[in-house]
Amino acid sequence: MSTSSPATIEDVARIAQVSIATVSRAIHTPEKVANSTRLKVNQAIAITGYTTNAMARSLRLGRSNMILVVAPDIGDPNFSNILVGLENEARAHGYGILIGHTQNDPQRGLEYLKFLNSNQAAGLILFTGILPFGHQSMTARLPPSVGVFEPVYNGGIPYVGVDDIEGARKAVDLLIAEGHRKIAFIGDSRTRLAYSRRRQGYDAGLDAAGVPAGERIILEGDGTIESGRLALEQLFMRDTLPSAFMCVNDQTAIGVMIGLGARGYDIPNDFSVTGFDDVPQASFMTPSLTTIRQPRTAIGKSAMALLFELLSDSEPTDTEILLRPDLIVRNSVSAPSRRFQKR
Amino acid sequence: MSTSSPATIEDVARIAQVSIATVSRAIHTPEKVANSTRLKVNQAIAITGYTTNAMARSLRLGRSNMILVVAPDIGDPNFSNILVGLENEARAHGYGILIGHTQNDPQRGLEYLKFLNSNQAAGLILFTGILPFGHQSMTARLPPSVGVFEPVYNGGIPYVGVDDIEGARKAVDLLIAEGHRKIAFIGDSRTRLAYSRRRQGYDAGLDAAGVPAGERIILEGDGTIESGRLALEQLFMRDTLPSAFMCVNDQTAIGVMIGLGARGYDIPNDFSVTGFDDVPQASFMTPSLTTIRQPRTAIGKSAMALLFELLSDSEPTDTEILLRPDLIVRNSVSAPSRRFQKR
DNA sequence: TCCCATGATGTAAACCTTTACATGGATCGT
DNA sequence: ACGATCCATGTAAAGGTTTACATCATGGGA
Known part of the structure; x- marks a missing residue:
């Protein structure tokens, strides 16, 4: 239970007396595994307190469960409530959010571009009208991205904001x-x-x-x-x-x-x-x-939801979602x- | 340059005509590699646009380059500027920051505890006086942690705030x-x-x-x-x-x-x-x-700096850092x- | 001249997961 | 009763990196 290092899928497999493949399936595609087996696995998971190692999973899958949120100024009073909406929705999908703060410095933007290039983030939320990656903005290959709060100039990036x-x-x-x-x-x-x-x-x-x-x-x-x-x-x-x-x-x-x-x-x-x-x-x-x-929280929530649509590869329904201002x-x-x- | 998938260390090794081990060393422990070799490697890196895959690295190292910041309310006006300080300092150390938002809900806190248990974060910044992990707070094994803005009741966690x-x-x-x-x-x-x-x-x-x-x-x-x-x-x-x-x-x-x-x-x-x-x-x-x-930004910066001290295993100098209020x-x-x- | 220390590099294992493919048993149709 | 099909499970490879250990060359001391 409280062993020195976190339990791995192998520990679970040993206790449940099945192979690690079965454990993995029991977790991610339960319908592919017999009821009795699933039960054993679940018990073993409970016993070991197993949590799947997200890094190994991401490495194998080639995509992470993090969404990068880039803003020129995190201190912007508009930012924090949008962040709340973003975070809630992301977490509901099992994703975490990563904060990037460029202060309009292209150099900093570039560092986040590296982040993206090394697959550290599955998606990108942009809080700025211009891609913050300096001169590489033109050629940068980006993951699924959504602009929030204001449209993104560089085109092709859907946007969620207020009308x-x-x-x-x-x-x-x-x-x-x-x-x-x-x-x-x-x-x-x-x-x-x-x-x-x-x-x-x-x-x-x-x-x-x-x-x-x-x-x-x-x-x-x-x-x-x-x-x-x-x-x-x-x-x-x-x-x-x-x-x-x-x-x-x-x-x-x-x-x-x-x-x-x-x-x-x-x-x-x-x-x-x-x-x-x-x-x-x-x-x-x-x-x-x-x-x-x-409606800041709603904007954040809606933007993140749109991003997940993009991620799941279903054609994006809307290229621009405008919420009603009060x-x-x-x-x-x-x-x-x-x-x-x-x- | 703009190939279909990101360059790996192997691509770099091939171009530089060295082994992948040498590439890794040239990047992380340059003093262990001959000058001429280092040069070749650097050129190859420039050519390929290689960025080290953080997930693979984290998996191998058993620790990530992310710091989890947990706050009960991200929307708190005090939060955003502290976040600025935290983010700046983290990035200076090559770390990213991850936002957790508990809304004082133990259930949500628990999810972040899972996060930590699966080694997804190397350290923890707490924006709350109570550990937000519900009844498991007592037994939770946490990574190096620092409280910020207000002392953490549950003891043993250093704190950075104002006097x-x-x-x-x-x-x-x-x-x-x-x-x-x-x-x-x-x-x-x-x-x-x-x-x-x-x-x-x-x-x-x-x-x-x-x-x-x-x-x-x-x-x-x-x-x-x-x-x-x-x-x-x-x-x-x-x-x-x-x-x-x-x-x-x-x-x-x-x-x-x-x-x-x-x-x-x-x-x-x-x-x-x-x-x-x-x-x-x-x-x-x-x-x-x-x-x-x-001094919110300074508090954030200082807290993150303290966390890195803890991470580098040097004995923590101070258990409580109090900044001067104006x-x-x-x-x-x-x-x-x-x-x-x-x- | 020979041996050893030193320093640079390579080889291969390990980190933990997912999944294509293989295997084997059971079920069904004829 | 036999072959085909299907379902549940196992085996093993792959993903990209770091690093202990092995190897090899070089140079210095005796």
């Missing part, structure tokens, strides 16, 4: 419904493909509301708090201010809120603000931030201030 | 310096050992300031936002209110702040509040929360209100 267009549409529709027409979009068309889609949702909403393109205010940021504040400063230097700020993500929105607060404005009475993502901070801002929630109404949105209403 | 006593002392000293004497401690003596230590720091600080034990106000919570609010309500039902709330962690402090806000009080003018941990929300509260920072002064603390000063 960004619909989410943005929900935000803009709320603002329209409150009576806003001059809605600034503080976006980021460069770093993430998902962000361009949010812009599309914004445009679609204003199209539907009949706000001509000429009246739209578009600013470029890079999705950080600082860039939100900067974009705000730019706006104040122009003559036309919007009544509402629709931000490409919560970080940007937080920057805008900080900037407005510093200038002495009141949210939502002077200006309305919306974000996107529903990061944990969003509910702790003053006022709390109205935003679009990413509008989370809090306190950063109200009707436009009088200044705008009398216009 | 909770010193951290709490810094918070209480700040409050004393501001002129507070009636300082309530909202604690949690049950769920985490670390929390009891914070209580010790509180007592030590008040001892030093000459505040008699009889004047101290101690409440029990469980470290959640809700429990902070509840504790506050209890206090308001008594006749003596403190001038400051020292909370065992940020979550509790946030609960207290919300409760005080709901009752119409102003922080810090009416009451001062301190937290512990410096979770991301702390800086976004209104007012921002004065707290004690856990006082982060923000806006939730000021001198006591006049009500208390005129006492």
Whole structure:
């Protein structure tokens, strides 16, 4: 029971008085073994406390039971909950997950590519829009892979995320419904493909509301708090201010809120603000931030499930799975201030 | 280069015109192989793009190059940054990290115990005060293990964290310096050992300031936002209110702040509040929360470094490594209100 | 000049599993 | 009653690596 080294299949075979082949079959293909034998084997397993040595198994099978999850930044507040979904689903399939952290350093990415090349992982989950393997990204032969949270540029890799267009549409529709027409979009068309889609949702909403393109205010940021504040400063230097700020993500929105607060404005009475993502901070801002929630755990679960579909070789059903985003109404949105209403 | 299956050590040997043993030596013990040979081998490696198959290596060596990190809740805001430190340090040693998520479910813990028993992980990092392996925890033979973030009850497992006593002392000293004497401690003596230590720091600080034990106000919570609010309500039902709330962690402090806000009080003018941990929300509260920072990335790095010391069999130098906590002064603390000063 | 120590390399076993193939007994149909 | 078929099980090879041991050449000391 508590011997010095873990029991092997041979120990089980000896006790059950069968061959190791039979033990292996009793475990993995029980229907191929007689009932009485299976019973003996199971008892022997219980006695020895046998667990199959995953390394030997992987070596023999030529594939491991690990899924590599690569993210540029593990510390990203969006990451941890997706990880929960990924882990749960993986474990349900008997797989473990391995964490890779590239910090956008191609050198580090390359090390994970080696990992993959030596068959250490059966599949790959990518938390980044660009393959993180530097110049080898083009030629790299990858195991079955799924992008999560944002589409992967390099093509051919299925993706699970939120419907960004619909989410943005929900935000803009709320603002329209409150009576806003001059809605600034503080976006980021460069770093993430998902962000361009949010812009599309914004445009679609204003199209539907009949706000001509000429009246739209578009600013470029890079999705950080600082860039939100900067974009705000730019706006104040122009003559036309919007009544509402629709931000490409919560970080940007937080920057805008900080900037407005510093200038002495009141949210939502002077200006309305919306974000996107529903990061944990969003509910702790003053006022709390109205935003679009990413169903993070569900995204992770769904992405991992898709990966297992790919692994089992059944044709992938969908190349893109978009989950429904939820509008989370809090306190950063109200009707436009009088200044705008009398216009 | 881009052949159908990954190159093996045999491919390298053939090209370098040496035996596979020599290749293995050239890689792992280069000093045992002639310079000229080493050169040939390295060239062959470059040509084939060989990466050593970690599964075969692990099988042969009887130990893997993976470290299992088990946490009850991966989503914990404290977790992700520690993970960054853990991952960086592990990778520097050529190890990968594997994530285990127990959700306090012994059944799940048991599955990870199997993992360990089948030698799938060379070491274990525990993010929880109790071994998560259910009733088998007592007898489980574990690989070298290190507790992180909070001490592991079951003993014998070294621990890396912050100096909770010193951290709490810094918070209480700040409050004393501001002129507070009636300082309530909202604690949690049950769920985490670390929390009891914070209580010790509180007592030590008040001892030093000459505040008699009889004047101290101690409440029990469980470290959640809700429990902070509840504790506050209890206090308001008594006749003596403190001038400051020292909370065992940020979550509790946030609960207290919300409760005080709901009752119409102003922080810090009416009451001062301190937290512990410096979770991301702390800086976004209104007012921002004065707290004690856990150097999370450093803790992770240090814990993993200690684990490698254990792995390399050199006697563990320290059974407990305590990092220095930093006082982060923000806006939730000021001198006591006049009500208390005129006492 | 011969022997031995030394250093470099090769041979082969071992790590633990899975599975193609072989074996042997039982069952069934004729 | 005999051959064919099927089912349960065993035998052995293979997967890629590391390393103890064997081998062989080289050079130095006597």
